[in-house]
Amino acid sequence: MSAVLRVQDLSVAFHTRGGVVRALDRVGFSLGAGETMALVGESGSGKSVTAYAIMGLLEAAGRVTGGQAWLGETDLLAADLSRIRGRRVAMIFQNPRAALNPIRAVGAQIADVLRRHGGASRFNAGARAIEALRAVGIPDPARRAKAYPFELSGGMCQRVMIAIAVAANPELLIADEPTTGLDVTTQAVVMDLIQAMAARTGMATILITHDLALAAERAQRIAVMHAGHVVEEADTATLLAQPRHPYTARLIAATPTAAGSLDDLQSVPGGLPDLRRDDTPPCRYAARCERRLASCDGALSVRALAPGHQVACTNPLEAAA
Amino acid sequence: MSAAQTSTFAHARYVLGENPVTLIAALLFAGYAAMAVLGPAIAPYDPLASDTMRALQAPTWAHVFGTDQLGRDILSRVIVAARVDLGIALASVVLVFAAGGLAGLAAGFFGGWVDAVVGRIADTIMAFPLFVLAMGIVAALGNTIPNIVLATAIINFPLYARVARAETMTRREAGFVDAARLSGHRDGALLVLQVLPNIMPIMVVQMSLTMGYAILNAAGLSFIGLGVRPPTAEWGIMVAEGAGFIVSGEWWIALFPGATLMLAVFCFNLLGDGLRDIADPRRRT
Amino acid sequence: MRAILLRLVGAIPTLFGVVLVTFLLTRVLPGDTATYFAGPTASPESIAQIRTSLGLDRPLPEQFWRYLVDLGHGDLGMSLTTGQPVKTELVNRLPASAELTLCGLLLAIGIAVPLGVLAAVRQGSLIDHACRVVATAGVSLPVFFTGLLLVYVFYFLLGWSPAPLGRLDAFASAPKQHTGFYLVDTLWAGDFETFRAAAAQIILPAGTLALFALAPIARITRASMLAVLGSEFIRTARASGLSGPTVVLTYALRNALLPVVTVLGMVFSFLLGANVLVEKVFAWPGIGSYAIEALIASDYAPVQGFVLTMAVLYVLLNLAIDLVNRAIDPRARRGA
Ligand SMILES: Nc1ncnc2c1ncn2[C@@H]1O[C@H](COP(=O)(O)OP(=O)(O)OP(=O)(O)O)[C@@H](O)[C@H]1O
C-alpha cells in the first residue's frame, strides 16, 4: 500500500526572544490511503506544530530545520503549497466559530473555496455551496448559507468547517482537536460526519487529540507525541494492548474510562522539558521516566519492534506474552 | 528602596535602553524646560525691541534665526515664547487633571447618578469637534489667556474623566476598596487614601500625552487671533505673523517658531509614549 | 431601515445637548450679551434696543425656547460686519469647506490604509518603520505650520502650485453650481480647464489636512490588520488555499476596517478643527474663515452659527460612520 503522507525526521524550531525553541525533533510517521491515524499527546507536545509544518502554515518565527514530508509524490516542504492547501490537504480546527470569518456569510466562505479549487464559477458557486452544506447535514441549507458564524451553534460551525475542508475532495484531512469545546453529543456527531466523509471519498485523516479514548475509538493507528518526539507508533489494538514506551503506558493507565481525558489526570508525573535549552537530553522523557538507565543519556534511535510498531526508547517495556 | 520601586527603576532603565528615542525626548524636554524657566535670561536680545533698520533680515551670526518685519530678534522671541506656550498648556493640563480626574474618580467610585451626570457632560463635549468648541468657548468667554487655558482644559475633560473612571472601576473590582470599607474607612477617606494613589501613574502618563495636544491647541487658537495678543512672543502668533511673508520668500519668520512648536509637541508625544511603556508594560506597541 | 431610524432618534439627545451648549455659550457670559451682540462701537441706546429685540430681558428658559423656535425657522441671526443673515453665508460657504475636508480625508484614507496594510503584512520591513514614524510624527504637526511649509516649497521655491488664495485663481470663473463642489461641478459642465485650476488650488490645502489625518488612520490600520492577520479565521483561509489577495483583501482587510471606521469619528473631530486653520492659511472661502473674520470683529452671531453648524455636521458624520459600520459588520446589524 503506497502512503498518502510520509513524514520523516521532521524538525521545527521557533526563534523567540527567550531563545530557540526546538519544538519538533525528527518526527516521523506515515499514513495510507483512507486510513485514520490519531496523533496523541499532552498539551504542548507539538501536535499542532506538526500539522502546521506539513501545511506550510507555521508562523513567521517557526522554521522547518530538517526532514521531509511527502504527499504522494509531492515534496510538501519544497512545493508551492498554495495549489495544494485546500485542494489536496485540508485542515479543520478547534473552536470552529473563531475559525470562520465573522463578517462573511458561511455560504460565501464555502463558495470562495469552491471557486478556488472546485472549479465552480461565480455563477454556480452559491448553489454548490448550498449543496455542500446539505452534504454535511445542515438542515435548511439555503437559509443557513446566508447566516453568519455568530448566528450558528458551535456544532453547526464545525460542520461548515468540514464542508469547507472537503470542498475539493482532498486526499488528506488534518483535524486538529475538532471536537474540543463541543458538547458530548455534538462531539460524536461531528466525528461521525468526518468519518463518513472520509469513507465516501477515500480521504485519509489525521486526528489530533488529547483524548486517548477518542483516538482509540476512531483511529486505526495511533502515534504518541511527547515534547516534540513521536515516542511510539502502532496500530490501535497493539498500542493499547502492548504499549512499549513508558510514556504510552502511563497515558493508558491515566485514561481509565472512555470519557476520561488526559487533562483531568495528573498521573503522568513531571512536566515537559524546556525545549530552549541546548542540553536537552536525547530522550526528552528521561527526566520523568521511572525506567531511566544510564544509557538513556546516549543517542536515541527509533526501533521497529514489529512491522508497523515503532518506539523511541532505549529501555522499552517488555511485550506482554 | 522597596522591591517594587527597584523593579520600576529597572524597568525604566530597560525601556530607556531599549528605546533611545525616549531618552532623546527626555533631553529635548529638559531643553524646553530650561527655555521656559530661564526665558528672558538666556535670550540674546530684548524680544520686544523693534528696530526697523534691521527688519526682515535673513539668519546671520548676529541673529541666528533672523529678524521679523519689525526687526525683532526671532531667536529671542522663540525662547521667550516657550514660557507662554508651555505655561498655557501646563496650566490647562493641571486644571483638567484635577477636574477631569476628580470627576472620573467620583463617577467610577460612586456610580449611579454621579456617573450618569459625568458621562452626559463628557458626551456632550465629545459631540463637538474639539477645536471648534474651544474657539466657541474663547469667543464667548472673552479673548484672554485664562480663557484659552479653560477652553483647552474643557475639551480634554472627557479623556481624563474616562481614564480616571475606568481605572477607578478596575481598582474597585479588584476588591481592596471593599476590604478597606469593611475595616471602617469612610468614602472620602477611601477615595483619597486607597484609589487616588493607585490611579496616579496612569493619570500622569495621560498628562504627558495630552501636553502635546494642549500646546497645539493653544498655538492654533493664537494663530487665528484668539488668546495671546501681539506683540507678546508666542509661537502660534509668530507663525501667523510670518505667514504673510512666506509667499515672498521670507521663510525664517514662520519657520523657526513653527519648527520649535512642532518639536515641542513631538517631544511630549514621544515622552508620553515612553512613560506609558514604563508605567504600563502591558500596553507596549 | 428601522435600525437606521432608531439610530437617528438616538442622536436627538446629543443634538439637543449641542444646541443647549451653543445657547449657553452666548447667554451665560460674564460680560453683557447685548453689548457683545451690538459690537464694540455701539451706543447705550442701541444696546438697550438690542437687548429687548433679542429678548434678553426675558427669563432664560423662555430665551432658550425662542432660540429653538428661531433655529427651527433656520434663523441664525445677522452678521454685523456683512449685514447678511448668518444662515445665507454659512450655506454659501459650506460647500467650500466640505469639499476641502472630504478631499483631505479621501487623500488621507487613500494613503494611510494601504500604508497600514503593507506595514502589517510586511512587519518589521522598511515600510513598517516608515508607517510608525508617520504615525508618531503626524500627530505632532501643527497644520497651520505644515500648510505654510508646503506653500513655501511648492509655490515659492518650485512654482508648481498657484498662489494660496482661495478656490480658483483670478482668471478662472466659478462653475455653474450643482453641488457646490468645484471639482464635481466643473466635470459636470465638462469644463476641464477650470477643473484643473480648481484641482491645482485644492491640492495643497487638502494635502495639508491629509498629512494630519494620515497618522491616526495609518496607526489604527496597522494595529488592527496585525491583530486580524494573527486570528484563527485567517489561518483557516490560508489552510483552505485561498489566494493571497483574497486572504488579505476580502478576509483580513474587511475585518480590519471595522476599528478604522470607528476611529474615523475621532479623525473627523480633528479634521473639522484643522480645517479652520487650513482655511486661514490658504485664504479658503469656507465657513472656517468666515468664523475667524467674525471672531476678530467680535461679531458673535456668525461664530455661534459656525459652532452649531460644525457640531451638527459632526453628529451627522458620526451617524454616517455608524451606518457604514453596520454595512460592514453583520453583528452590528443583527445585534441591535
Ligand atoms: N509561536 C511559537 N513560538 C515559540 N514556541 C512555539 C510557538 N508555537 C509553538 N511553540 C512551541 O511548540 C510546542 C508545541 O506546541 P503545539 O501547539 O504544537 O502543542 P500541541 O501539542 O498542539 O498542544 P495543544 O494540545 O495545547 O494544542 C509548544 O510547547 C511551544 O513550546
Ligand SMILES: [Mg+2]
Ligand atoms: Mg494544538
